[in-house]
Amino acid sequence: MPGRIVAVSMPRPDRMEAWIAEFRPLLPGFTVLPASEVRDAGAVEYAIVWKPPAGLLKGYPNLKATVSVGAGIDHVAADAEYPRGVPVIKTIGPDMTLRMQEYVCLHVLRLHRDQPRLEAAQRRGAWDQHSTPTARDRRVGILGMGHLGQAAALALAGFGFDVAGWSRSGRGPEGIAMFGAEGLEAFLARTDILVCLLPLTAETEGILDARTLGMLPKGACLVNAARGGHLVEEDLLAALASGQVSHATLDVFAVEPLPAGHPFWSHPQVTVTPHVASLIDPKSGGRVIAGNILDFEAGEEVRDLTWIGRGY
Ligand code: OXD
Numbered sequence: 045m046p047g048r049i050v051a052v053s054m055p056r057p058d059r060m061e062a063w064i065a066e067f068r069p070l071l072p073g074f075t076v077l078p079a080s081e082v083r084d085a086g087a088v089e090y091a092i093v094w095k096p097p098a099g100l101l102k103g104y105p106n107l108k109a110t111v112s113v114g115a116g117i118d119h120v121a122a123d124a125e126y127p128r129g130v131p132v133i134k135t136i137g138p139d140m141t142l143r144m145q146e147y148v149c150l151h152v153l154r155l156h157r158d159q160p161r162l163e164a165a166q167r168r169g170a171w172d173q174h175s176t177p178t179a180r181d182r183r184v185g186i187l188g189m190g191h192l193g194q195a196a197a198l199a200l201a202g203f204g205f206d207v208a209g210w211s212r213s214g215r216g217p218e219g220i221a222m223f224g225a226e227g228l229e230a231f232l233a234r235t236d237i238l239v240c241l242l243p244l245t246a247e248t249e250g251i252l253d254a255r256t257l258g259m260l261p262k263g264a265c266l267v268n269a270a271r272g273g274h275l276v277e278e279d280l281l282a283a284l285a286s287g288q289v290s291h292a293t294l295d296v297f298a299v300e301p302l303p304a305g306h307p308f309w310s311h312p313q314v315t316v317t318p319h320v321a322s323l324i325d326p327k328s329g330g331r332v333i334a335g336n337i338l339d340f341e342a343g344e345e346v347r348d349l350t351w352i353g354r355g356y
Contacts, residue, residue: 046075049088050337051104053079053096054113059326063113066330067092071337090337095119102127109133109340109349111333114324115140115192118244118271121352133340134348137332140322141195144241147269147321148196149203151293152237154315155265156182156205160291164312179204185235187251188242188270189216191348192322196241208234232259237267244271254279263290269321272297277308284313295321 050071054060060078067076074090079100082088088104094113101110102125111133112120120132154160158176165172182205186197189211197220201207209216210231214224223231232238238260242248252268253276266289268275277298283289293315294308300319308314340346 070334
């Protein structure tokens with residue numbers, strides 16, 4: 045008899061095995077099983093998921109909470125049958141935050157220092173010596189000032205960049221200029237390098253389109269480390285062709301893996317990375333997830349607990 049069950053569902057069985065091996069010793073009192081091996085759906089109290097199949101979670105009548113193996117919960121919300129009263133716990137540990145800071149700083153610095161142009165020059169064997177502005181003359185804008193957005197903004201400010209943030213509430217950390225819901229146009233107009241770290245919701249889907257890209261200063265750059273659904277891909281291709289956007293660094297795509305032959309793969313003004321900005325690993329992620337489940341069980345506050353449909 046498995047007793048109280050934690051069911052795990054992930055699209056890649058090879059990765060799921062490594063996660064389950066981490067969870068088992070960290071969740072004493074629970075039987076941790078792949079969802080496909082659960083025989084008594086009524087015994088499932090927690091589900092740890094990444095892109096769960098539609099309808100899976102509504103099949104657990106005693107589910108107390110769902111855990112997203114990542115900061116985003118859009119992959120859970122995508123299940124129209126999700127039992128709305130069941131909370132979702134996001135996974136945002138210190139390692140994920142650090143990785144996102146690293147990714148954002150790496151790519152903002154790369155664009156700031158014109159590295160794509162230097163790399164293209166190297167391929168041509170050209171000595172393309174030119175100077176770039178210093179960080180204090182480069183205006184970086186972070187779209188989405190949740191936990192990861194704030195951490196990225198502070199790390200960039202540490203390099204001396206002129207950093208601003210945009211969030212619906214307009215609230216952000218001390219020292220970062222903030223713009224609220226009404227200030228999107230002004231925020232974009234002062235942004236040379238735009239970094240998208242928004243959650244994907246009905247309100248933010250397609251936010252990076254011809255209209256908003258057109259509000260950036262001509263020749264601005266984009267880094268999207270949030271979700272492919274934020275970006276209207278054809279609008280970006282048009283903005284790159286017209287010079288409105290000079291370079292885009294994309295970690296996330298409407299369809300992942302990015303299909304073979306997609307124009308982004310070979311576009312000289314696009315850098316593609318395979319959704320690795322803040323890829324969570326079983327060692328550190330396992331501790332964060334198990335800790336959140338145990339806190340929830342003990343009735344303690346879980347900071348990253350939310351509900352589907354709450355907005356962003
Ligand atoms: C996440 C991600 O949501 O890596 O954490 O995309």
